[in-house]
Amino acid sequence: MEPVSTEHVTAFRRFNRYFTRRIGALDDHYLGQDRPLGEARLLFEIGDGISLRELRTRLGLDAGYLSRMTKALEAQGMVGVRVHPDDSRSRIVELTPAGRVELKEQQRRANALVSDLLGGLTPGQRTDLTDAMATTRRLLRLAAITVRLVDAASTDARACLDAYAADIDARFPEGFDPADLVRPEEVSGDAGAFFVAYEEGLPVGCGALRRLEPGVGEIRHVWVHPEARRLGLARRLLGALEREASARRLSVVRLDTHAALSEAQAMYRACGYTEIPRYDDNVYASHWFEKRLS
């Protein structure tokens, strides 16, 4: 990894300071007008029926703390609580009509505040601001994602592979049989490696490397969660897989891809892969690529 220059760090921290102190505080301020901030946030996160369990993990709250806040909101008539239909240990919170009204009002006020702020800008400046924010967010999300080597048999790896299989099953005209996924033993130990990308602790992408023949590796199942696409994550996964291949003294990596995945093909080309003749008998493949690692 290239060292991070001081200017970038300074610029980042300047922005962080400015934004959190001056702008971000707005949000908490209007939210906290009618009720404690914690409760307001809770109200916001409770869409239409969510289990306490999920709320707790999503917001990272203490169970007791959450229980009490929920009770307070219930006493105010903002939410209703009922037992989970499938698991009577768990409970489901949902907004009451009054809660919905309250939330809507909260949103209205927040929007008015933002409208007010943006009103000082010309339409062109507003567009520029929106674009710059989108870029900032995209790159920050990408930066905050970590790619880790994991056991291909782990829960997270399975979850990614299952999502990947369902994904391409829907995109390939001929469908996709999950039995054609790599087996864990093909991508662990000396045979290969499996990487999972995490955002906020949740798996949002994966990629597999397996030894094809001496000095040659194969990259398979590079997948990115729909919510994490267009960030540049596939490239990062590819980079991690290539570094792993280099470390394993593989001088060449190959991969194949389906005709339906044209964006993927464009990406492989952009990442230095060149098309080669068929090297396997993968029934789903229509294009084959190779990259020589330095």
Add this chain to the structure above:
Amino acid sequence: MEPVSTEHVTAFRRFNRYFTRRIGALDDHYLGQDRPLGEARLLFEIGDGISLRELRTRLGLDAGYLSRMTKALEAQGMVGVRVHPDDSRSRIVELTPAGRVELKEQQRRANALVSDLLGGLTPGQRTDLTDAMATTRRLLRLAAITVRLVDAASTDARACLDAYAADIDARFPEGFDPADLVRPEEVSGDAGAFFVAYEEGLPVGCGALRRLEPGVGEIRHVWVHPEARRLGLARRLLGALEREASARRLSVVRLDTHAALSEAQAMYRACGYTEIPRYDDNVYASHWFEKRLS
């Protein structure tokens, strides 16, 4: 003012939520490791000797609260307090050597955290991020600045005019005599108007409008604080002055400018002003402009 589109508001709030929850929280987290967040922020703001008074207004803290926090930091040996040399009601806080060490360590850790985050990006992406953040910050600052009609004899107006005079005195080869500034009565009531731009409650720019002859106004003393330049504030001031002129049924506004202020000339042209022959006997002027208001 053009209505603010829903997309811009939504995009803004999405960014706000993401940033404050995910990224901004980082800062508070590392700061709050060794001591309460309030104390850590205080330590950060205490540079080399600052009066309690200024700290209080800058951070918007309660006097009692600040007093107690300062005492706590003093007890920890982080800061020293002494009376203000010019006003013994006031007290000055400054970092002790130990406090400086602590602050440095705090900075080091914060930088390391950011470095870590940015390490996930390629150098090109880091530059893109820095640029996008700079744009975001610039436009947010501009949006948060309010332009208000104020009495030209007020403290804020005087402060701006004095700064303006000092500013151009340094830039004009022949200097500038403050006696040549507009007199308050020339730009108040029916005679004219005076605007001051505020950022975070502090005056950061001004502009004056005065009636030159029936139907014709003159814009003078458009000035922006060095810290608030390159945001597009001069254009906003100009816009406010023009709207005021329109409201006063002036159909034409004129202004003159010094040869040394070439950026100003470019801005006037870009804002629809056209050069006209000399219309006054201002000794500092070398170019004269006019704009017909619709």
Add this chain to the structure above:
DNA sequence: ATATTTCTTTGACTGTAGTCAAAGAATCGG
């Protein structure tokens, strides 16, 4: 069926942030 784990509630806390009012000391305005 029994032990273990999961999910929630309740009680008993702690620490931080922040407010308000009173009062003492110094300065300022007339």
Add this chain to the structure above:
DNA sequence: CCGATTCTTTGACTACAGTCAAAGAAATAT
């Protein structure tokens, strides 16, 4: 010089955020 104002400290609060442990009920694993 005197009254008003400014700056700070102190006392007495409040509320919010959050933690920890115990315990009950239901689900799951063996």
